[in-house]
Amino acid sequence: MNDTVSEPKAIQFSEAGQPAKINYQVPLPGAHTGRRIMELDLGLGNKDFTALARSAGTSYKESLGIDPKVKDNLIPNDTLVKNFLSESIYRISTRVTRLPTDVRPTRAPVENTKLRAANSQQMKTIAALNEAVDPNVFKENIHTGIVMVPTVGWAGNLTYTPHPVDSSEKPKIFLVERYGVSSFLGDYGMGKTVKTFTLLPGETTRISMRTWQSTKESREESSSIIDSHEQSARERFADKIQNETTDKQTKSKTEEWHVEAEVSASWGFGSASVSGGGSGEYSSGREQFAKQAAESVKEHAAESSSKREMSVTSSSEREDESGSETIIERTISNANMRRVLNFVFRELNQEYITKLHLKDVRVAFTNGRRDSWREVPISGLLGFLQEFVVEHKIPQVARAILKVAGFIADSEDIMVPTLERVNLVDHGTRIEIEPATLDDDGEFPVPTANSYYRFKSGPLNQADSSNPVDGVLLNDSRITMRTDSVIVEALLGQADALDEYAMTIQRAAANKETLANDRERIVQAAIAEAKLEDRLETIVDLNRLCALETEE
Numbered sequence: 001m002n003d004t005v006s007e008p009k010a011i012q013f014s015e016a017g018q019p020a021k022i023n024y025q026v027p028l029p030g031a032h033t034g035r036r037i038m039e040l041d042l043g044l045g046n047k048d049f050t051a052l053a054r055s056a057g058t059s060y061k062e063s064l065g066i067d068p069k070v071k072d073n074l075i076p077n078d079t080l081v082k083n084f085l086s087e088s089i090y091r092i093s094t095r096v097t098r099l100p101t102d103v104r105p106t107r108a109p110v111e112n113t114k115l116r117a118a119n120s121q122q123m124k125t126i127a128a129l130n131e132a133v134d135p136n137v138f139k140e141n142i143h144t145g146i147v148m149v150p151t152v153g154w155a156g157n158l159t160y161t162p163h164p165v166d167s168s169e170k171p172k173i174f175l176v177e178r179y180g181v182s183s184f185l186g187d188y189g190m191g192k193t194v195k196t197f198t199l200l201p202g203e204t205t206r207i208s209m210r211t212w213q214s215t216k217e218s219r220e221e222s223s224s225i226i227d228s229h230e231q232s233a234r235e236r237f238a239d240k241i242q243n244e245t246t247d248k249q250t251k252s253k254t255e256e257w258h259v260e261a262e263v264s265a266s267w268g269f270g271s272a273s274v275s276g277g278g279s280g281e282y283s284s285g286r287e288q289f290a291k292q293a294a295e296s297v298k299e300h301a302a303e304s305s306s307k308r309e310m311s312v313t314s315s316s317e318r319e320d321e322s323g324s325e326t327i328i329e330r331t332i333s334n335a336n337m338r339r340v341l342n343f344v345f346r347e348l349n350q351e352y353i354t355k356l357h358l359k360d361v362r363v364a365f366t367n368g369r370r371d372s373w374r375e376v377p378i379s380g381l382l383g384f385l386q387e388f389v390v391e392h393k394i395p396q397v398a399r400a401i402l403k404v405a406g407f408i409a410d411s412e413d414i415m416v417p418t419l420e421r422v423n424l425v426d427h428g429t430r431i432e433i434e435p436a437t438l439d440d441d442g443e444f445p446v447p448t449a450n451s452y453y454r455f456k457s458g459p460l461n462q463a464d465s466s467n468p469v470d471g472v473l474l475n476d477s478r479i480t481m482r483t484d485s486v487i488v489e490a491l492l493g494q495a496d497a498l499d500e501y502a503m504t505i506q507r508a509a510a511n512k513e514t515l516a517n518d519r520e521r522i523v524q525a526a527i528a529e530a531k532l533e534d535r536l537e538t539i540v541d542l543n544r545l546c547a548l549e550t551e552e
Helices: 051-055 060-064 078-092 113-132 135-143 216-222 231-245 248-253 255-261 280-306 378-388 391-406 500-529 532-551
Strands: 032-041 146-152 158-164 172-199 204-210 266-273 311-314 328-333 341-366 374-377 407-409 415-417 419-425 430-435 451-455 471-492
Touching: 032 280, 032 391, 051 378, 060 078, 078 113, 078 135, 078 146, 135 146, 172 280, 172 311, 172 391, 172 471, 266 280, 280 341, 280 407, 280 471, 341 378, 374 378, 378 391, 378 451, 391 407, 391 419, 391 451, 500 532
Parallel strands: 032 266
Antiparallel strands: 032 172, 146 158, 172 341, 204 311, 204 328, 341 374, 341 471, 407 415, 419 430, 419 451
């Protein structure tokens, strides 16, 4: 008896596995994240900050080789200016995603082949930025007391942020909020009518369909952050949300934060007083920001959707146009000989469920000097304050920051607890996580060496939501966008285009085809019923009869 040997299988399914299921709650890949920087008025004076807080970073005069005693006729050192620009360009080279259009980058020589492959894109970016930044213009601005620092714009483009040569160098503490805009697919249906035309009986024509994605220019103008990840859409949305959420005076006062924070997706600046244990001003400001941000999303989507024009033309209407574009052509015909055929082209609209949510809160510091920006999560709050705030002020500042970050009002005006407390036990070998609670004074206990706070992960207070998102949901809206798809309906005309004689001829021709089909059916049935040895003779006899009928 031979033993059965089981051969190894190339592919084998696990018995414990589960099949994939269609999930309608998966967010679109085009989710966007932005940051809002808020300066906190904690009631601190200059003496309440440590010596490190006042001296962190480097002054712009020192970086550019300008005599600190000189107030007018500022003359920088040429070598230090080149070093300053080279360092600034290198810093932003990994975050610039939109190169200057009028510069053709050249690849810099690198000896190491592996290094060349790894850094080729960064080197192209650096080469392009070096050509775009003019050192002479940079030095001319310094003479007027302004340093135009090369930075990354809100959409990943090269921009210049003005910074005074003589900055105030005043220590400041910020709360950095990370927001997300996530979209989910909703219903879809027919939109407005794009084109209608009629084909006469038996007529054939060619149609051309041109969508808003046919050319690069129209695609950029009509892109949105809801259903795409185009750079132009990010830039337009960032401009709109900043204009809606940040007034010009605040923006001009806080440009230097942008330089130090290296923010590539900032959605607004602001300030709020949280001294004395009050957080109402900050909470109301966040609520107002959420409303303005949600309105900006709707306006951005409406503007993009309005530029999504579709066109359908027949061969008789087509005109020659210059430029590069993509056109879809089809040949259609009316097979009916009695009635016209009407075609109706309509746009397909898609509904999106768009949610604005707060994903995380961080703490930051700067004193206005170069390289002084420091940013940490809430979990690093204690070490952060020990570094920049004098010891006897740390409990006061910690409680104020935890209070504004610990409870956030959601879209239903429910205060959602966002922090949890992590305790290190057993000499730091194990952690215990518990909800962050207030003490008898209505304050969060100050973090210690063995306990800290952190922002909760996952959806918060969204148990009944069909499409939960990370963090706290601040706004939920439905937005309808036009797509680049077209739905076509064919409607048969009701009136006959033939007189009685022509209709009689058509009926006779149709009857002739019907009789021919009936005859073929009878022949096939007779062959099938004949015996196997008689089938050949039957086929010959039937073919002879059919030939005689045809001759007659």
